[in-house]
Amino acid sequence: MSIRRLPPLLFPATARHTATVIFVHGLGDTGHGWSDAVENWRRRQRLEEVKFILPHAPTIPITCNWGMRMPGWYDIVSLDGNSEALRQNEDEAGIMLSQAYFHGLIQQEIDSGIPADRIVLGGFSQGGAVSIFSGLTAKWKLAGIAALSSYLLLSSKFSELVPQPEFNKETPVAMFHGDSDPVVKTELGQLSYKMLKAQGYNVSLKLYPNMGHSACPEELDDVEAFLTERLPALGGEQEKSEL
Template sequence: MSSTLMRAPPLLFPATARHTATVIFVHGLGDTGHGWGSAVENWRRRQRLDEVKFILPHAPSIPITCNMGMRMPGWYDIARIDGSAESLRTNEDERGILLSQAYFHEMIQKEIDAGIPADRIVIGGFSQGGAISIFSGLTAKVKLAGIIGLSSYLLLSLKFAEFLPKPEFNKETPIFMAHGDSDQVVNTALGRKSYDLLKDMGYNATFSLYADMGHSACLEELDEVEAFLRENLPALGNNEAKPEL
């Protein structure tokens, strides 16, 4: 995989009021940022996230081993998807994961450079996008407002500690994880195991499980994400954005 991947500019939803916070939301394998545009509109429909800019990045087209090596939008290669809890942890694409991690760390830094404090930035995503969001968020060298992982899992879990900065900036950062109980793509047991690992390591994670949901999202879940964003990115009104600690 080339380190100079062709990347399309992200899809942007500007804040509808004064911009004081940013959410980076990352799509899953084979999708684009447009696939989550309707979810962003859903989160904003009650006008409670007016100060938030949403960034929906598009993954580069890369060869995916489990897709017979054919190219499709992906944040890293996946060797095998067979519905088992361990298949996604087989032969993980560490180089691809770290390339995407660097891309998201740079995206976070651009928001900080533009005047948004790190603790007014949330990164999250669905499936592969949720996995890279958890990994990138917890390994960031700035304190974020929150991390979201929907139908996802912890990347490079067997050596995760090797990638953490010293000191850790996001040990206390709220992490919202959610999963359908009938997920046959990112096995529900893997999502639960990832949550348990994070809790055992002392992270501030919560886990929501949705009955009869496969590898998808539901309105109840989207409403929980909206509530998480409202709690961790409260509107500041005319107050200045709080300084980063």
């Protein structure tokens, strides 16, 4: 299946490039929609060694929007506020296509010299969902996964799709969710968290009071803290280790 893709929006590291964050937007958005957040995360100069990659989803028909074409990482059949709606009739082919794309982006970073354990994959809504799925099914151990207002894709068969051995069983998965989300229901985020926890994954969940399907300053600060923890600056450590 051939899909036309635009090249991602890139924010080069402001110091020596030692780490990469791939952050994925939600349905109907583009990578540009999260450029302000990236600037926010970089404002305190704690992530100077981090390159940010903001991919753009291909334009595809979205069933729940009467088949209108818009940027999407996979099709959604129903979006009616029911916590089970997103888990029914999932677009497995579209999900797997996006998984392959993100695995390709990770491989490109590895080929350029960035170790997998210095790469974080994350995103919002659809982007967060495909980040959890792509990250936990990756064949490299990543530094972390950050998922905002998201859920576990293909949950009924997820364990069958994880490679063996599992490279990311212990990789920190930080989930963030509004407690008043009418789109990706809070209950679905909580259910996904519980399912991953029950399967032994290193997952956390933080809820934000009175927040709907959006992001708030506190949440963005928490994501920055997670990125800083998972991708600490190396300074001259690599050069010294190579001497």
